[in-house]
Amino acid sequence: MSTPHIEASKGAVAKIVLMPGDPLRAEFIANTYLENVTRFNTVRNMFGFTGTYQGKQISVMGSGMGMPSIGIYSYELFKFYDVEAIIRVGSCGAYDAKLNLYDVVLADAAWSESSYAKTQDSLYDKDYTYPDKALNASLVEAAKSLEIPLKQGTIHSSDVFYREHFDVYKDIHANTGSVAVEMESFALFHNANVLGKKAACILTVSDSLVTHEATEASERQVAFTKMMEIALAAALHYAD
Numbered sequence: 001m002s003t004p005h006i007e008a009s010k011g012a013v014a015k016i017v018l019m020p021g022d023p024l025r026a027e028f029i030a031n032t033y034l035e036n037v038t039r040f041n042t043v044r045n046m047f048g049f050t051g052t053y054q055g056k057q058i059s060v061m062g063s064g065m066g067m068p069s070i071g072i073y074s075y076e077l078f079k080f081y082d083v084e085a086i087i088r089v090g091s092c093g094a095y096d097a098k099l100n101l102y103d104v105v106l107a108d109a110a111w112s113e114s115s116y117a118k119t120q121d122s123l124y125d126k127d128y129t130y131p132d133k134a135l136n137a138s139l140v141e142a143a144k145s146l147e148i149p150l151k152q153g154t155i156h157s158s159d160v161f162y163r164e165h166f167d168v169y170k171d172i173h174a175n176t177g178s179v180a181v182e183m184e185s186f187a188l189f190h191n192a193n194v195l196g197k198k199a200a201c202i203l204t205v206s207d208s209l210v211t212h213e214a215t216e217a218s219e220r221q222v223a224f225t226k227m228m229e230i231a232l233a234a235a236l237h238y239a240d
């Protein structure tokens with residue numbers, strides 16, 4: 001079978017998918033952490049791979065940037081490929097002075113001014129969506145056993161990366177409780193909720209709107225590795 005944006009046969013995708021934004025990051029994750037890797041998607045170069053991690057089947061696929069993109073890929077994976085859980089692994093910009101570069105943050109809610117959820121489901125009229133509680137608990141547990149500090153908070157999913165008035169982030173931080181910004185979680189959580197599936201999101205702080213600092217390439221890899229170790233350990237609970 002195939003869907004408009006994924007050409008995989010049905011059994012080619014694992015029940016649990018790790019989802020970075022960048023398809024080349026997905027390839028790097030597959031080659032670095034998984035064994036017996038096969039590629040299940042090349043449509044639009046949005047690569048997806050399945051392999052084994054500690055003997056269990058795990059997939060990793062790029063989501064692209066923004067809610068329309070992750071909305072399409074996560075919907076097709078959940079609805080047509082029998083995927084049970086997706087963990088987004090991404091980066092975020094800090095709104096809160098307590099978040100430092102390279103911190104790993106678990107989203108316990110996503111706030112957005114986006115129309116994604118209302119457009120997808122005309123009965124949904126809220127501007128928060130939520131991850132799966134059990135999947136979040138698995139990520140917290142994994143971080144604890146790996147002794148990696150994990151912060152938690154509401155994440156702003158923005159439709160716009162380049163804002164005209166960046167200081168608006170201060171109002172969003174104050175009014176919505178969002179501690180950081182990225183561009184995908186709100187739609188991912190919404191899709192999981194309407195389809196009865198599970199989703200979560202862990203993020204590495206790559207820049208700060210408070211201090212205007214940004215990460216260095218060399219340090220980014222270390223932080224990324226910590227985030228991946230947490231995601232992979234949690235994913236094992238959902239893998240066959």
Ligand code: HPA
Nearest residue numbers: 091092093161181182183
């Ligand atoms: N804005 C939106 N998305 C992001 C950012 C940001 O500053 N940093 C990482 N992802």
